[in-house]
Amino acid sequence: MLKAVILIGGPQKGTRFRPLSFEVPKPLFPVAGVPMIQHHIEACAQVPGMQEILLIGFYQPDEALTRFLEAAQQEFHLPVRYLQEFAPLGTGGGLYHFRDQILAGGPEAFFVLNADVCSDFPLSAMLDAHRHQPHPFLLLGTTANRTQSLNYGCIVENPQTHEVLHYVEKPSTFVSDVINCGIYLFSPEALKPLGDVFQRNQQDGQLCLPLGEDSSGLWRGAGTIRLEQDVFSALAGQGQIYVYLTEGIWSQIKSAGSALYASRLYLGQYQLTHPERLAKHTPGGPRIRGNVYIHPTAKVAPSAVLGPNVSIGEGVTVGEGVRLRESIVLHGATLQEHTCVLHSIVGWGSTVGRWARVEGTPNDPNPNDPRAHMDSESLFKDGKLLPAITILGCRVRIPAEVLILNSIVLPHKELSRSFTNQIIL
Amino acid sequence: MLGRRRPCHVHASRLARPDSRHCRPEFRASRPPSGVAYWFVAAWDPALGKTERTRQRQSWSVWQVKGAGPGTTAGVRGGSRPGGPQTPRSPGLILQPPAGAMKALILVGGYGTRLRPLTLSIPKPLVDFCNKPILLHQVEALAAAGVDHVILAVSYMSQVLEKEMKAQEQRLGIRISMSHEEEPLGTAGPLALARDLLSETADPFFVLNSDVICDFPFQAMVQFHRHHGQEGSILVRDQVFLLILPPPMPSLSQPPALNCPLMLWVQSCRVTKVEEPSKYGVVVCEADTGRIHRFVEKPQVFVSNKINAGMYILSPAVLRRIQLQPTSIEKEIFPVMAKEGQLYAMELQGFWMDIGQPKDFLTGMCLFLQSLRQKQPEQLCSGPGIVGNVLVDPSARIGQNCSIGPNVSLGPGVVVEDGVCIRRCTVLRDAHIRSHSWLESCIVGWRCRVGQWVRMENVTVLGEDVIVNDELYLNGASVLPHKSIGESVPEPRIIM
Secondary structure (H helix, E strand, O other), X not given: OEEEEEEEEOOOOOHHHOOHHHOOOHHHOEEOXXXXXXXXXXXXXXXXXXXXXXXXXXXXXOHHHHHHHHHHHHHHOOOEEEEEOOOOOHHHHHHHHOHHHHHOOOOOEEEEEEOOEEEOOOHHHHHHHHHHOOOOEEXXXXXXXXXXXXXXXXXXXXXXXXXXXXXXXXXXXXXXXXXXXXXXXXXXXXHHHHHHHHHHHHHHHHOOOOOOEOOOOOXXXXXXXXXXXXXXXXXXXXXXXXXXXXXXXXXXXXXXXXXXXXXXXXXXXHHHHOHHHEOOOOOOOOEEOOOEEEOOOOEEOOOOEEOOOEEEOOOOEEOOOOEEEEEEXXXXXEEOOOOEEEEEEEOOOOEEOOOOEEEOOOOOOOOOOOOOOOOOOOOEEOOEEOOOOEEEOOOOEEOOOOEEEOOEEOOOOEOOOOEEOOEEO | OOOOOOOOHHHHHHHHOOOHHHOOHHHHOOOOOHHHHHHHHXXXXXXXXXXXXXXXXXXXXXXXXXXXXXXXXXXXHHOOOOOOOOOOOOHHHOOOOOOOOEEEEEEEEOOOHHHOOHHHOOOHHHOEOOOOEHHHHHHHHHHHOOEEEEEEEEOOOXXXXXXXXXXXXXXXXXXXXXXXXXOOOEOOHHHHHOHHHHOOOOOOEEEEEOOXXXXXXXXXXXXXXXXXXXXXXXXXEEOOOEEEEOOOOOOOOOOOOOOOHHHHHHHHOEEEEOOOOOOOOEEEEOOOOOEEEEEEOOOOOXXXXXXXXXXXXXXXXXXXXXXXXXXXXXXXXXXXXXXXXXXXXXXXXXXXXEOOOHHHHHHHHHHHHHHHHHHOHHHOOOOOOEOOOEEEOOOOEEOOOOEEOOOEEEOOOOEEOOOOEEEOEEEOOOOEEOOOOEEEOEEEOOOOEEOOOOEEEOOEEEOOOOEEOOOOEEEOEEEOOOOEEOOOEOOOEEEO
């Protein structure tokens, strides 16, 4: 019997995902047509013996989340429950806090998945490895190039045994090109070291020792446990942590730009996993180039040309002669005739006028480097906005015939002219 | 700013030095084409001064061109190449125009560098402005005003120009001859070069800068000139400091905002400073008679808002003031004439534009089309998808669901596919604009292919036969001929 825990974080997290995270919790942002964490849940549900999926985070449960949970339970015939933390407890605090819920029913092991990753989730392979040689912690690892590895948790492994000898979160100098994917398989014993960290933190708290700030700048309360630093770094080299290396697709989804990239990866996966989700050219339908997702309720004019990597959400209207490439169009948006949308995310209910052009600049990983990942993007460099994908927030109105290039438009703006390289408050 | 702009002093010494580069091969050839030799001998007079001899040499091609018929350009170009003109012609034929008719000298001049990349393919006077070569606008207006002999003072790609103008000669029933200067002669020198032609009769003649477009008031100029009876008349216009451009047409999809619409309208007007105060020559004249007291070329301080429009009528007596050497009519001749009370100014009504560079070319097109709207509205296009003043050649084809205009001219053979939006553009002959593209303030060169969903704006100029791939954005790009563009140009630059 198996369980899975998905760490969905909370509203204080995911600020790099603004303005899209204003409207919907980031874990529910649609990537390749479905909410980000639905990809996780689908992967978990396919593992034989999966009994329950728990979401841990500190979002106030809202209507969107409730509806998502209900839909997921129905679709996968599994209990999918949300466990809300009383405070942000870090990546490990919630696991320890809800240990009774996780261990209820006596699972053989449980998966722990970060919500903000995109992957083909080789969960069955990890489970096989675990059953072959059980250890408390099994991490999914992948390779990165030397410079980019510094942005991730770096793993030094024993190449024969795959034991994790050394673990450093975001090192300042090169440690290893094997990085942590944020996807784990824990055995029930794994909660023991978490408990040790908790106890130690409690004692430190009673001694009024400052716990300091963690790397994200958040003040850590006594219940906070950072899986990476407090557990993996501490236990590395003690025969408890092992790594399973994957060559499959993997990317973080920190920013809107990486959501677009993840969308492309997932749409590619659909060829194998969900061919029915990929739009095909039908008589009287739009022209499709490459992998495209179109929600069944969307109205797309036959003279529109879509793809590659385009996701059209629920109730979207795409007018005659519209061109869409490398873009996500969210629920209820309208693209009027002859618009051209490239490398952009069009927010919920936004309208793009006739002959307008909405264009961004992709920051995709170097396609010639198989180990390259999305750069951890900062919006600015030397005080200047870096060219990136264009994002239209919720209910933005773009007038006819203007150009919106490399810009971020915050929700509910009505623009009256062209903008280039700007954040429009 | 008008007409030729090459530094004259550089060439002054060269002019007197008969080195081989500046000497037509015929002069050195042992056996020149007989037509040329004939005239050369006839004109040769040992008593002529050095300058005069240079003049003869300079003006030689005028006669040769006139003497030889169409198809003899090879002879002009290649000198004594076999197959050149062999038939002797009498130059006297040219030297006797019908009495009473007027002549005009158009300063065609230089390389037209300001209108590149278009002028890399053909000489500037032949670039179509509103579907008619720039030069032809003037020549036709001159012909309509009774001018029967137009002399083109040229220095660059004159063979192409000559061939083209030969075809017009018959159509318009006038004579067009070329006065080929081998050295840049400024704005006055070409008058001296064509002295013989211009002084045949006592009638005044027109002198025009070539890249000026307006409602040419040539007949009124003649009347004005005859009325005051002095040596020269120049056309002047009021200087435009600011141009207020109203916002683009509101589209149906975007109804105008209801709160304070006037304020919004004013806010969205664009105000452009169109002219530098010191860019042109200005005149100070008597308001009632037009008599010019002062003529100041490119003043540093404000003198007057009456500025030289680049069109003159001069009596042959003016020719005595001009030597055959690089001379600026604005700097050296007019100020003197003004001082002597020989120069009068006539005010131009209506629009005026120097269309020598792409930005002004487009502005001039807007003004010209508006003038056409008032005078010959039947020439403008109307119908579904046509907005405002649009000129479409009958052989151009426009697809469905387009929005063309305001201020667009589409040349012969142009194809505009479905769903294209074009505003304030000139599209030249045989260009092809593919579906769903959006163009504003562009000049699309001959035989260009603009892909689907392309956005071009901000005075993007495509030279001849440029290919713009699908979905690109060109902002103020200046693209040289025969290029294929595969990447967007987000900031204005030149694509070599």
